[in-house]
Amino acid sequence: MENLIENGTFISQVERPNSSLPTVIVIGGGISGLAAARRLHDASFKVILLESRDRLGGRIHTDHSFGYPVDLGASWLHGVCNENPLAPLIRGLGLKLYRTSGDNSVxxxxxxxxxxxxxxxxxxxxxxxxxxxxxxxxxxxxxxxxxxxxxxxxxxxxxxxxxxxxxxxxxxxxxxxxxxxxxxxxxxxxxxxxxxxxxxxxxxxxEQVLSGGHGLMVQGYDPIIKALAKDIDIRLNHRVAKISNGPNKVMVTVEDGTGFIADAAIITVPLGILKANLIHFEPKLPQWKVDAISDLGFGSxxxxxxxxxxxxxxxxxxxxxxxxxxxxxxxxxxxxxxxxxxxxxxxxxxxxxxxxxxxxxxxxxxxxxxxxxxxxxxxxxxxxxxxxxxxxxxxxxGCYSYDLVGKPGDSYERLRAPLGNLFFGGEAVSMEDHQGSVHGAYSAGIMAAENCQGHILERLGYFDKLQLVPSRGEIHDAAFPLQISRM
Missing domain, CATH: 3.90.660.10 (Polyamine Oxidase; Chain A, domain 2)
Incomplete structure (x- = not known):
């Protein structure tokens, strides 16, 4: 740790990676941030995940105060089918689903x-x-x-x-x-x-709704959050105040003044946080990115x-x-x-x-x-x-994004687009109109991680040394069926 004066501002402590591996800071410990962190960690990157809450999960929050799990945030899997990107994790963890609708429910x-x-x-x-x-x-x-x-x-x-x-x-x-x-x-x-x-x-x-209808997570979403978080360097109660994006490095400063330096950062905070300008960007976000943030609705x-x-x-x-x-x-x-x-x-x-x-x-x-x-x-x-x-x-x-009246057709693409060493995840940037869903947020995190990885490897000339490996511990074998009930 060291002290630093940056642009005339005194930064109390800076954490520099003491590793020769490329380093990525993931901002936000919801499922999108965790998916990104997991993917990069398993590809031998050094990853630090900063989360403002005192818990992981973000808008997924499985509460146990009744003596059993109750999801107070996301609770459905939209698309009870093997094509759902979360299906391998759900099968591998042996989680049960209770189907509440059939295929025709858009x-x-x-x-x-x-x-x-x-x-x-x-x-x-x-x-x-x-x-x-x-x-x-x-x-x-x-x-x-x-x-x-x-x-x-x-x-x-x-x-x-x-x-x-x-x-x-x-x-x-x-x-x-x-x-x-x-x-x-x-x-x-x-x-x-x-x-x-x-x-x-x-x-x-x-909206592109996956097949298989909708299913409630009987044990809650918490087991998926825990599985994705395993062995990741996670810092809870670290609220990001500022992101400084240089030509080769990113510096992320949290509320207490501590700074973290990395090769790139993945931003997965909710759209509501971006709308409220709670994070100071240096240089300022370009107008097309600011417009994308304001063009989309964020519901409650x-x-x-x-x-x-x-x-x-x-x-x-x-x-x-x-x-x-x-x-x-x-x-x-x-x-x-x-x-x-x-x-x-x-x-x-x-x-x-x-x-x-x-x-x-x-x-x-x-x-x-x-x-x-x-x-x-x-x-x-x-x-x-x-x-x-x-x-x-x-x-x-707020809860999740939706299409406001008059939304330009390319709003999601602009929100998703990287800026130098900054990459964007979260449910609002998910592909194929899966906004507002857990699997959409998860996929957006994976996509941001892959784009970030490609960017860093190209810049550092690491192509031969690192390659993306599937998440350890994930079970991809479709022979394990999804456990679905309907009373």
């Missing part, structure tokens, strides 16, 4: 076959009405394609829905059916973690997980509450069906998720219990509850 992580809806007074809504309104909603969304084709300028999905309903009075819903339609819009908003008036009509359905979704002493709700995967606006609708994921534990998870997205964060944990839990008690008058008080605050969490400032 918009929801549930087929909506196993669910029950209630009105605000707690009356159960006839399933026939729910199915009919669901069919009407699909037809409305199909009609929005025509609206998209007629307009050169982008608009929000919600605006397009209103245009369709103006043209097709037969698709309009009245009374209770209208409230059910609002619930379907609420579920669509949950997929993007954003309100329908913010989501791009041009891009909303362009929160969970209120409630543990009960007994199950008082029906054996369905999803419980919903309908209302006159999508904002006022709500839904609960029944973890008992997937894991056998008496837990309901209330989920809120978009503006409603942000507004929930203004309440205390106790007030948020009371709000949820009021809804539950209308649906189930015999509902007991929760034994314990957990409330997330992803939107105001200083390490994330």
């Amino acid at each position: 918009l929801y992580d549930h087929d909506l076959e196993s669910y029950t809806l209630f009105d605000k007074e707690g009356h159960k809504i006839p399933q026939q009405m729910v199915i009919e309104v669901g069919d009407a909603f699909k037809r409305i969304l199909d009609e929005t394609e025509k609206v998209r084709d007629e307009h050169t300028d982008d608009m929000s999905v919600l605006q397009a829905i209103w245009i369709v309903l103006d043209r097709h009075p037969e698709l309009r819903q009245e009374g209770l059916a209208y409230e059910v339609l609002q619930w379907y819009i609420c579920r669509m908003e949950a997929w993007f973690a954003a309100d329908a008036d913010m989501i791009s009509l041009k891009s909303w359905d362009q 979704e929160n969970k209120i997980a409630m543990q009960f002493d007994r199950v008082f709700w029906p054996d369905v995967e999803l419980l919903g509450v309908v209302a006159p606006t999508s904002y006022a609708c709500g839904y609960f994921l029944n973890l008992h069906k997937a894991t056998g534990h008496p837990v309901l998870v209330y989920m809120a997205a978009g503006r409603f998720a942000c507004d929930l964060e203004k309440l205390s944990d106790e007030s948020a839990a009371n709000f949820v219990m009021l809804q539950l008690k209308k649906m189930f008058p015999n509902a007991t008080e929760p034994v314990q509850y957990l409330v997330t605050r992803w939107g105001t969490d200083p390490n994330s400032l």
Whole structure:
């Protein structure tokens, strides 16, 4: 360690690599950063991973305070198939998946076959009405394609829905059916973690969803995080304040003034952190990169997980509450069906998720219990509850990226593009429209590591000495099937 004055600023300590191996600093200990670090570590690079939190995982957070794992961040695997880049890890670790939807689910992580809806007074809504309104909603969304084709300028999905309903009075819903339609819009908003008036009509359905439907990680995502982190040099509670990118070296300075010098850096912090300019770049980021950061949306979704002493709700995967606006609708994921534990998870997205964060944990839990008690008058008080605050969490400032109205077509490419010795990972830069997914974040980390490695080897002329090797400990043999259940 040594002291250093850089550009007139006193840097308290500098950690220089005492190794002849090429060195990379990975910023962010979510799955993308861990995937990048793992790939470079296994290719004999010296890797230092800096994470601002006191834990790994980032927007993956498996909590054990109920006595068993509950995912408070990402919880689904989108694409329960061998083509999923996470499949080898999941198989190798023997993790179980609970499938909540089949192949045809582009918009929801549930087929909506196993669910029950209630009105605000707690009356159960006839399933026939729910199915009919669901069919009407699909037809409305199909009609929005025509609206998209007629307009050169982008608009929000919600605006397009209103245009369709103006043209097709037969698709309009009245009374209770209208409230059910609002619930379907609420579920669509949950997929993007954003309100329908913010989501791009041009891009909303362009996502490439892998086959196999969607599956909940029964043991949580934590075992994958632990496996990727094995033997990596990880520094927790290291919040990066500044990144100085020179012609041959990168210097990364953390909040306490300590500097780390390396051949390159991979930045995998959430888009919300880049949007808030919480990291100072020297030289400044070029305008095209700044524009890419602002052109993309960053949504918010929160969970209120409630543990009960007994199950008082029906054996369905999803419980919903309908209302006159999508904002006022709500839904609960029944973890008992997937894991056998008496837990309901209330989920809120978009503006409603942000507004929930203004309440205390106790007030948020009371709000949820009021809804539950209308649906189930015999509902007991929760034994314990957990409330997330992803939107105001200083390490994330939101959940995952989505396509804002008017987003230029090359925004993701610009966000992904390297800058000299700086490479970008994270879910927002994933290829093939897998943004917002864990496997997308993982793939983006692998891709950033491979690009970074190629850049360094070319610059240092190391081509013969180092080659990329598959991650140690990963099992790639497809003979190990994915363990999938559906009760």
